[in-house]
Amino acid sequence: MAHYATGEPIYALATPYSPSALAVIRASGDEAISLLAPYFSSPISPSLSGRAVHGYVHDGSGRRIDEVMAIIYSKGHGYTSEEAFEIMCHGSLPVIRAISSLLEDAGFREAERGEFTYRAFMHGRMDLTEAEAVEEIVKARTSRAGSDALSRLAGSIYREAERMKESVLDILASLEVQLDYGEDEIPEDWVFPEEEVSRIIGRLRAIAATFSSSRLYSEGALVVIAGRTNAGKSSLYNALLKENRAIVSSEEGTTRDYIEADAVIAGIPVRLFDTAGLRESEDAVEQEGIRRTESLMDKADLIVYVVDPSSDDAPPQYERVLCVISKRDVSALDAPLSFSSVTGEGLADVIDAIASRLSASASAPSDVPRIDSERQKEKLEEAAAALEEARLSSSAGYDIIALYLQSALSSLGELTGEITGEDVLDRLFSSFCLGK
Numbered sequence: 001m002a003h004y005a006t007g008e009p010i011y012a013l014a015t016p017y018s019p020s021a022l023a024v025i026r027a028s029g030d031e032a033i034s035l036l037a038p039y040f041s042s043p044i045s046p047s048l049s050g051r052a053v054h055g056y057v058h059d060g061s062g063r064r065i066d067e068v069m070a071i072i073y074s075k076g077h078g079y080t081s082e083e084a085f086e087i088m089c090h091g092s093l094p095v096i097r098a099i100s101s102l103l104e105d106a107g108f109r110e111a112e113r114g115e116f117t118y119r120a121f122m123h124g125r126m127d128l129t130e131a132e133a134v135e136e137i138v139k140a141r142t143s144r145a146g147s148d149a150l151s152r153l154a155g156s157i158y159r160e161a162e163r164m165k166e167s168v169l170d171i172l173a174s175l176e177v178q179l180d181y182g183e184d185e186i187p188e189d190w191v192f193p194e195e196e197v198s199r200i201i202g203r204l205r206a207i208a209a210t211f212s213s214s215r216l217y218s219e220g221a222l223v224v225i226a227g228r229t230n231a232g233k234s235s236l237y238n239a240l241l242k243e244n245r246a247i248v249s250s251e252e253g254t255t256r257d258y259i260e261a262d263a264v265i266a267g268i269p270v271r272l273f274d275t276a277g278l279r280e281s282e283d284a285v286e287q288e289g290i291r292r293t294e295s296l297m298d299k300a301d302l303i304v305y306v307v308d309p310s311s312d313d314a315p316p317q318y319e320r321v322l323c324v325i326s327k328r329d330v331s332a333l334d335a336p337l338s339f340s341s342v343t344g345e346g347l348a349d350v351i352d353a354i355a356s357r358l359s360a361s362a363s364a365p366s367d368v369p370r371i372d373s374e375r376q377k378e379k380l381e382e383a384a385a386a387l388e389e390a391r392l393s394s395s396a397g398y399d400i401i402a403l404y405l406q407s408a409l410s411s412l413g414e415l416t417g418e419i420t421g422e423d424v425l426d427r428l429f430s431s432f433c434l435g436k
Contacts, residue, residue, distance in 0.1 A: 128417025
């Protein structure tokens with residue numbers, strides 16, 4: 001990670017680069033405060049740590065650039081645990097550019113993506129799971145995803161990993177007592193702790209199983225509304241979006257290509273598609289629309305198949321299909337799930353059914369912290385697999401069991417970043433936002 005370093009003074013804009021009421025520019029590194037001091041109208045020093053200081057940023061000739069507030073952090077007290085400051089200035093683009101240029105002249109370089117959080121990790125301010133949670137909070141699309149990420153930032157995964165490491169270490173320590181003695185000197189028979197190892201394996205797998213559920217709430221699902229022409233697909237699409245996005249007409253074949261929009265259904269972010277009606281057609285444009293519909297159906301996490309109660313249409317019979325009967329206001333058909341786009345009757349039931357089907361495929365235990373990182377899932381599964389191998393080898397030699405226990409500890413260490421290669425850190429932090 002040659003482009004990442006600690007100590008070297010860095011800066012970055014921590015807010016979007018666009019006109020706004022306020023902008024925040026953060027900086028960190030050795031002697032950061034003294035580098036800023038000659039360009040700040042009020043006295044600043046590390047002794048003012050945790051305080052906001054009002055003043056003017058000016059260039060070397062004394063010309064004022066902007067009236068600002070500077071928040072000062074002495075070494076060991078800021079986000080990175082280095083000497084640092086944050087400048088809150090007006091969100092004028094010329095002001096942002098002028099302050100950035102001034103900081104570069106003063107000896108700062110522009111930070112790489114995720115470099116502030118990298119430094120926080122390297123200085124022990126947070127473990128790797130907490131560092132990942134920083135970006136997960138920024139990217140969260142729902143309150144559920146944000147809440148889960150905040151829990152990880154508070155150390156929920158780290159604490160779980162540490163407890164499991166302590167348990168495995170206790171087992172390994174008791175085993176290594178046996179390894180320290182010759183065969184004729186062993187003080188007592190060692191019994192493999194089957195119950196304790198099974199408990200740890202269960203816990204590891206339960207946390208790993210939360211990955212698909214967390215991904216559902218953070219990344220969302222692809223939901224395709226499909227069915228024959230004039231079945232009521234566009235009406236349902238508009239009702240779910242609560243706006244008239246799709247053209248609704250009694251004329252068949254109105255929708256000849258798909259349209260899409262982002263929505264949140266019962267707290268789950270979805271990419272919602274309204275598609276061309278499925279039927280035999282000689283029209284080349286409509287045929288292409290139907291082909292695109294079928295392609296989307298192949299990719300969908302859920303297909304909401306809309307059926308006109310007056311037709312003989314039968315929905316595809318496979319797991320990802322949710323059948324919904326339309327035009328409830330004009331049909332007395334007794335259907336398990338139906339709606340009316342005119343009266344709104346049954347729409348709440350359709351929303352509940354969509355949410356239920358999506359969340360059912362990503363169910364997870366509620367008594368464990370949730371993860372939203374494929375890397376974390378991989379390390380948890382590796383640790384569980386190593387312990388499973390230790391359990392299967394319980395009648396083998398003590399040295400074999402010890403190797404599997406040490407492998408489990410190594411995976412848990414990689415989970416929290418205690419043991420991590422530079423390539424992993426580089427890939428992880430380079431995906432962060434600038435200013436983080």
